[in-house]
Amino acid sequence: MNGKVLRSDRAGGIWKDALRRFCANRIAVISLAVFLLICLSCALAPWLTKYSYTAINVHNTLAKPSAEHWLGTDNLGRDILTRTLYGGRMTLRIAFASTVTALIIGSVIGLAAGYFGGRFDFLISPVMDIVASIPVILLALVFEAALGWGRGNFMYAIAIAAIPQFARLVHVCAASVMGSEYIQAARALGVGPFGIISRHIIHNVAPALIVRFTGALAESMLTCTVLGYLSIGINPPTPEWGNIIYHARNYIRLAPHLMIIPCAAISLTGISVSLAGDGLRDALDPRGELPAARGLTAGFLSLFKRRGAAN
Amino acid sequence: MDKDSMSDILLDVRELDVSFDTHTGKLHAVNKISYAVREGEVMGLVGESGSGKTVSSYSILGLLKPPAVINGGRVLYKGRDILGLSNKEAAAIRGREISMIFQNPMSCFDPVFTIGSQMTETVLANDKTASKAEAAARSIDMLREVSIRNPGQLMRRYSYELSGGMLQRVMIAMALLCKPKLLIADEPTTALDVTIQAAIIQILKKLQKQHNMAMLYITHNFGIVAEICDRVSVMCGGYIVEQGSTDDIFYSSAHPYTQLLMKMVPRMDTPLSEPLPYIEGLPSDPTALGEGCVFCTRCPYSRDICREKKPPEVSLAPGHTASCWLRADNASAESGRPSV
Amino acid sequence: MNASDLLVVENLKKSYKVRDKTGRRMLIKAVDGVSLAVLRGETLGLVGESGCGKSTFGRTILRLTEPDSGRIIYDGADITRADMRPYRRRMQIVFQDPYGSLDPRSRVYNIVEEGLRANFPKYSADRLREIVMELLESVGLEASHAYRYPHEFSGGQQQRIGIARAIAVEPEFIVCDEPVSALDVSYQAQIISLLKRLQDTLSLTYLFISHDLSVVRYISDRIGVMYLGKLIELGTSEEVTLYPAHQYTKALLHAVPAADPRAGRAKVYKLTDDIEDLSIPEKGCRYCRLCEKAAPVCFEEEPILREVAPGHSCACHIL
Numbered sequence: 001m002n003g004k005v006l007r008s009d010r011a012g013g014i015w016k017d018a019l020r021r022f023c024a025n026r027i028a029v030i031s032l033a034v035f036l037l038i039c040l041s042c043a044l045a046p047w048l049t050k051y052s053y054t055a056i057n058v059h060n061t062l063a064k065p066s067a068e069h070w071l072g073t074d075n076l077g078r079d080i081l082t083r084t085l086y087g088g089r090m091t092l093r094i095a096f097a098s099t100v101t102a103l104i105i106g107s108v109i110g111l112a113a114g115y116f117g118g119r120f121d122f123l124i125s126p127v128m129d130i131v132a133s134i135p136v137i138l139l140a141l142v143f144e145a146a147l148g149w150g151r152g153n154f155m156y157a158i159a160i161a162a163i164p165q166f167a168r169l170v171h172v173c174a175a176s177v178m179g180s181e182y183i184q185a186a187r188a189l190g191v192g193p194f195g196i197i198s199r200h201i202i203h204n205v206a207p208a209l210i211v212r213f214t215g216a217l218a219e220s221m222l223t224c225t226v227l228g229y230l231s232i233g234i235n236p237p238t239p240e241w242g243n244i245i246y247h248a249r250n251y252i253r254l255a256p257h258l259m260i261i262p263c264a265a266i267s268l269t270g271i272s273v274s275l276a277g278d279g280l281r282d283a284l285d286p287r288g289e290l291p292a293a294r295g296l297t298a299g300f301l302s303l304f305k306r307r308g309a310a311n
Numbered sequence: 312m313d314k315d316s317m318s319d320i321l322l323d324v325r326e327l328d329v330s331f332d333t334h335t336g337k338l339h340a341v342n343k344i345s346y347a348v349r350e351g352e353v354m355g356l357v358g359e360s361g362s363g364k365t366v367s368s369y370s371i372l373g374l375l376k377p378p379a380v381i382n383g384g385r386v387l388y389k390g391r392d393i394l395g396l397s398n399k400e401a402a403a404i405r406g407r408e409i410s411m412i413f414q415n416p417m418s419c420f421d422p423v424f425t426i427g428s429q430m431t432e433t434v435l436a437n438d439k440t441a442s443k444a445e446a447a448a449r450s451i452d453m454l455r456e457v458s459i460r461n462p463g464q465l466m467r468r469y470s471y472e473l474s475g476g477m478l479q480r481v482m483i484a485m486a487l488l489c490k491p492k493l494l495i496a497d498e499p500t501t502a503l504d505v506t507i508q509a510a511i512i513q514i515l516k517k518l519q520k521q522h523n524m525a526m527l528y529i530t531h532n533f534g535i536v537a538e539i540c541d542r543v544s545v546m547c548g549g550y551i552v553e554q555g556s557t558d559d560i561f562y563s564s565a566h567p568y569t570q571l572l573m574k575m576v577p578r579m580d581t582p583l584s585e586p587l588p589y590i591e592g593l594p595s596d597p598t599a600l601g602e603g604c605v606f607c608t609r610c611p612y613s614r615d616i617c618r619e620k621k622p623p624e625v626s627l628a629p630g631h632t633a634s635c636w637l638r639a640d641n642a643s644a645e646s647g648r649p650s651v
Numbered sequence: 652m653n654a655s656d657l658l659v660v661e662n663l664k665k666s667y668k669v670r671d672k673t674g675r676r677m678l679i680k681a682v683d684g685v686s687l688a689v690l691r692g693e694t695l696g697l698v699g700e701s702g703c704g705k706s707t708f709g710r711t712i713l714r715l716t717e718p719d720s721g722r723i724i725y726d727g728a729d730i731t732r733a734d735m736r737p738y739r740r741r742m743q744i745v746f747q748d749p750y751g752s753l754d755p756r757s758r759v760y761n762i763v764e765e766g767l768r769a770n771f772p773k774y775s776a777d778r779l780r781e782i783v784m785e786l787l788e789s790v791g792l793e794a795s796h797a798y799r800y801p802h803e804f805s806g807g808q809q810q811r812i813g814i815a816r817a818i819a820v821e822p823e824f825i826v827c828d829e830p831v832s833a834l835d836v837s838y839q840a841q842i843i844s845l846l847k848r849l850q851d852t853l854s855l856t857y858l859f860i861s862h863d864l865s866v867v868r869y870i871s872d873r874i875g876v877m878y879l880g881k882l883i884e885l886g887t888s889e890e891v892t893l894y895p896a897h898q899y900t901k902a903l904l905h906a907v908p909a910a911d912p913r914a915g916r917a918k919v920y921k922l923t924d925d926i927e928d929l930s931i932p933e934k935g936c937r938y939c940r941l942c943e944k945a946a947p948v949c950f951e952e953e954p955i956l957r958e959v960a961p962g963h964s965c966a967c968h969i970l
Contacts, residue, residue: 018816102901182762183750190739191767199765203756206757246948286800358837360806474702504700504862509906531835534908557912575840576910577865584849585886587869588838 004184018207021283035272038265042088051079053086054237062255074258075251076196086261087239091228092269094240095221102220103160103213106166111205113167114174114199121175122166132164136223140232150237154227158220169212173205208226214277218270225266241266321525322348322371322409322493329366329375342549343384344542345558348493353519353526355540355557357533357572363549364529370394374402385407388493407437408493413497416478427466430454430485436478437489453484456521457514476507479515487518495518495527500535505567512538515519533573537561542630545569548605557629565625565633568606604636612637656724657824657856658689658712659892663721665704665711667684670780673817680931681707683880686956689824694850694857694877696888700902704880705860706747709826712858713742725824740770743817747829753801760813762799765788766820782819789852790815790845811845818849831866843870865907868892873962876900881938883958886963896965898942899904936968944969 022028043049057077065072071080113124139161140154147153177183177200184197225231228242236243239260248258314487325339329341341363356364366507369375371386373396393404395425405411413419427450441449447466456460457480470478479499486494495514500508516539519526528540536543536557543560545553545568553566564570574588590609603618604610610617614636622634665682681704689695696903699705708833711718714735723731730738746752753762767774774782786795790811801809810830817825827846831839851854853880861867867874867888874891876884876899884897895901930935932950939949946969 020771087819171769181746182754185744185746185816186765187715188739188742188744189769189816190736191765191769195765199757199761203734203754207756254968286802287657340798359837392937477823505864505906506700506862506903509908512908525694531837531910534910535837537910537912538908539916561912571911572837575836576908577836577839577863577869578910579868579904579907580909581890583868583892589844590837 017286018280018283022279025118025279025282028276028283031129031272031275031279033271035276038088038269038272042085042092045085045089048085049082050084053078053239055079056188062251065257071261072257074255074257080258083239083244084241087241087262089270090234090240090243091221091224092237094155094158094224094233095217095272098155098224099162099213099217101159102162102216103209106163107205107209109163109168110167110170111174111197111201113171114178115193115201117175121171124171128164128167131160134161136161137227137230137232140150140227141150144232151243152265155224158227160212161223162216162220164191165207165216166212169208170205173208174272175202177201177204190206194290199299206279209232209278210284211281214273214280218273219269221266221269221273245280319350320347321350321352321378321389322527323385323390323508324367325385325387326380327367327370327386328446329363329370330380330382332378332380334521336492338603340379340549341370344544344546344549344551345384345555346544346551348525348527349377350525351519351523352481352542353528353540355543356527356529356546357416357531357534357536357543358546359531359572360617361548362546364546365497367546368411368497368529371495372409373398374411378599380381380492383603393463406433406491408491409493410486410497411497412486414501416475416482416499417470419482420478422469422471426468426470426481428533430481430488433485433488443483446605449488450484453488454488456518457481457484458510459484460528476503476511479503479507479511483511483514483518487522488522489522490522493525493527495529498531501530501532508535515539530571532576533561534576534578534645545572550605550634552606552635553633555628555633559631561627563627564630565631566606566628566635567637569633624628654689655690656688657726659724659840660688660708660712661686661722663711663723664719665716667708668933676807680704680712680784681720684880685877685930686721686874687882687885689856689858692740692854692856692873694859694870694872696867697858698862698867698874699702699877699883700862703877705877706828707715708877708957709744709858709860713744714738715824719915724793729944740766740820741822742824742826743820744828745810745813745823745830746824747832749806749813749833750801752813753809755801758798758800759787759792759804761835762801763797763815763819766816766913768886770820776935786815786819788869789849790944791841796848796903804839804892806834810834810838810842814842814845814849816854818855821853822855824858827857830859832861832863837940839866846870848854862876864892864903868903870890873904883938883964883967884965886960886962887955890960890963894963896959896963896970897938897967898944898967899938936966 002091007309055078057073059077061075063069063075063077069079071084074080074083107123109128113121136157139157143153143157183200186200191199224233224240225242225245228240228244231243231246231284232279233242234240236247244262245259248262251258324347325345326343327341328343331338331340344367345387346354356368358364366375366379368650371393373393374476375381381394384394385392388404388408394400396404419507420426427447428452431443431446431474431534434441434449450466451462454465459465459480465481467513471649474479483499503511512535515526516574537574539556542556543554544551545560545566547568551562551636553569561573564573571590575590581619602620604622605612606611607617616636622636623639626631626632627638652676655788663685664679664680666680668676670676683704685708687695697705697708698780707716710716710855712723714730721731722729725738725742728952760783764779767779767782770913783797787797788795792808792811796804800896801812804812830846831842834842843866846857848855859867859870864874871888873886874888875882876891876897878899884891884900889958891900892904895904935950935952936945936954938944939945942949948968952968954968956964957968958964960968
């Protein structure tokens with residue numbers, strides 16, 4: 001049976017509809033807001049704190065949270081809030097840079113393999129399988145050794161390791177779109193390859209790709225911190241969530257907040273980005289329920305109201 | 312002809328009412344429909360897509376899932392209500408007593424197992440005393456009954472290796488393995504070529520006679536109804552609008568919907584110059600059903616009363632009923648039937 | 652080549668390489684030497700069971716798949732290997748699967764507009780909107796439908812969208828690839844009458860592909876019957892349906908339900924059984940294994956298409 005959902009017959013692209021659906025998803029919007037808040041505060045770290053992340057104060061080590069130091073200080077008397085923010089700045093910058101790079105390269109490879117298929121596909125797929133089978137830590141070690149230690153070169157490794165998942169996703173989606181009859185119809189209408197890619201393939205691949213991107217972002221953030229913890233990544237004194245945790249582990253009994261705070265930051269970022277990704281996935285499905293049209297602000301405000309019984 | 316004794320009624324659906332809970336409200340898919348299938352009889356359930364014919368048959372086997380809700384009514388199988396049965400009890404009836412074949416056989420087979428293993432498994436699940444060899448032998452016999460020439464070889468095949476027509480025949484064989492008393496056939500030939508369709512109908516007809524099995528045949532094509540059904544219930548928008556023997560329906564149909572649906576079947580014996588008639592407009596939105604007749608928006612004879620009140624069910628002949636105001640007026644004074 | 656011929660196909664062949672169960676490579680001859688001509692303004696029905704190559708034929712003449720050999724001549728020009736860009740607008744296709752042939756993430760408006768944009772890049776946005784709305788109306792949809800997605804429509808309406816997309820670019824020739832096979836009888840009748848009406852108003856030429864002779868005869872002027880990649884019978888609708896020459900055509904005719912409980916079926920024809928049966932025999936007539944009247948010659952020599960009555964030809968040894 002077809003449960004027809006009445007829609008407003010208003011013009012507007014698929015993206016506009018997606019935005020409306022996304023705004024109706026309370027959890028997703030809150031997650032996205034939290035994630036953006038974290039990103040923003042990390043990015044604006046130099047303007048948010050008056051301390052330097054290297055400023056040592058031997059007279060005030062392992063201090064409890066206070067008005068001076070909101071989250072206390074570490075074993076060298078450095079402000080933890082400052083170090084967490086700067087650490088996040090580093091971690092998120094690496095995560096973003098590597099994931100975006102992987103997204104672009106992977107999409108191009110996948111698109112080519114999916115669109116042209118045949119011999120190109122035959123060449124690309126095994127290469128992607130090989131890349132996917134290399135452990136990211138090994139790759140990071142190689143890059144660090146080759147290009148110099150502690151300079152964030154391992155971010156290339158994270159990017160390369162993330163390429164196959166994007167390439168495969170785009171490949172599979174593009175190939176299935178290419179096999180569909182609406183592509184045949186478009187070809188019969190005289191739409192060229194550029195039109196087919198830009199209209200049909202990108203429209204159909206983008207939603208899955210965006211969702212995968214949020215997932216990959218969370219993953220590469222974790223990889224980055226893991227590498228930092230293993231001292232492969234950014235070296236002290238430059239803070240990075242991974243190495244902050246590594247150095248905090250010695251004081252876990254004495255001052256557990258040294259560890260808890262960066263861990264909480266990592267978890268919060270990871271969870272919020274994943275939940276926002278789930279919301280995006282639902283929002284980008286045109287078969288989803290389309291909420292009534294309303295202004296963006298009103299939609300945002302309604303998140304904080306109690307949902308009416310009339311809904 | 313008219314065997315109205317209660318004893319041979321196998322399946323008795325009474326005032327069955329099913330709706331879907333959707334975002335926009337309740338969608339009434341089936342509105343208090345009643346029909347009965349006698350032993351050894353083929354009952355056709357005919358209607359357009361969205362008329363509720365499949366939903367009503369799914370509720371018989373307890374296959375409906377939320378958001379579908381059964382609001383009321385009873386489904387009596389051999390006098391016993393099978394709507395409220397537990398999963399275990401329902402499973403015992405499914406397969407052994409009532410079996411079903413579907414429109415898309417491909418999705419009914421597991422691609423990982425061979426046809427043979429799936430068939431013997433079905434036998435063993437329903438007959439604990441059978442040995443594996445017996446089960447295989449019975450499967451092969453059954454495949455032979457659906458005119459498969461090389462059943463032994465087919466048993467080793469996988470579902471994806473077979474064509475749609477072959478697979479539908481295998482599904483029929485599988486459904487009949489446990490000798491059910493009632494077979495529900497949900498548009499089994501809609502996805503097939505006409506040639507294959509003709510063969511499948513022949514097979515079903517033969518097996519139905521052979522096993523004296525009752526059948527509920529769901530279709531949108533009156534051409535098939537003429538071939539196989541003894542009695543017909545015509546569904547429109549969740550209501551049964553006309554019910555009667557196949558002869559009643561074909562030669563003295565009373566409801567304009569039935570007449571139109573019948574005329575729209577492409578046939579070979581009409582003159583080429585005659586265009587194919589069709590119903591203007593679309594099936595009315597089930598969520599927005601008003602007070603009137605379900606067909607009033609598309610009916611060429613619709614009058615004011617059709618839009619205002621639901622037509623009553625009028626008995627036209629023994630076992631032949633129709634719900635139409637045209638008939639309600641002149642049911643007593645038998646005047647000419649409306650013709651399209 | 653006749654002046655009244657819009658499309659002439661000569662000895663068209665198309666085969667696919669596939670691997671069988673054991674991984675052996677084999678060649679499936681989907682279209683195996685088909686020659687026919689489509690006259691300007693007519694509807695040529697092409698009938699056959701699934702797997703007979705009728706859809707491949709339809710797509711090959713539009714060059715959506717490339718032919719192996721043979722010639723396709725459209726409006727006097729050989730397009731077998733030519734650049735298709737100038738011809739795309741003039742030749743269109745309507746597909747069997749109404750939902751699968753519409754991009755699920757495009758609105759109806761964009762679906763119909765796509766061809767216009769590709770072929771008439773100079774049209775302004777307002778002009779495009781005007782044309783799209785007119786098109787929707789001409790196929791029986793409402794303007795308010797333009798901003799919905801395909802999944803919100805019934806099968807019949809989806810097929811109307813597909814038709815609107817095809818006629819948007821003002822074609823002369825449309826391949827209708829089983830456009831009503833996936834629809835209910837009530838929608839079938841609607842779509843057939845819509846196609847007929849459009850043919851009259853837009854002076855279109857159709858190649859109407861279907862497995863159901865009873866549907867084809869309502870719309871076609873001439874009917875061709877295909878079996879295992881070959882054209883086995885070709886004639887006017889009347890000739891083919893009233894005086895079928897080939898045994899296979901007779902089988903197809905008898906497969907149509909009579910829609911009359913008292914008529915009964917005259918005869919049940921044998922059925923292709925397994926995948927093996929769909930393979931092409933090495934020699935002889937392709938239908939010889941199922942043909943009831945098969946003579947020894949049928950197993951030896953492949954019959955060629957010859958005229959049995961004016962405008963009616965058939966490939967059969969025994970007539």
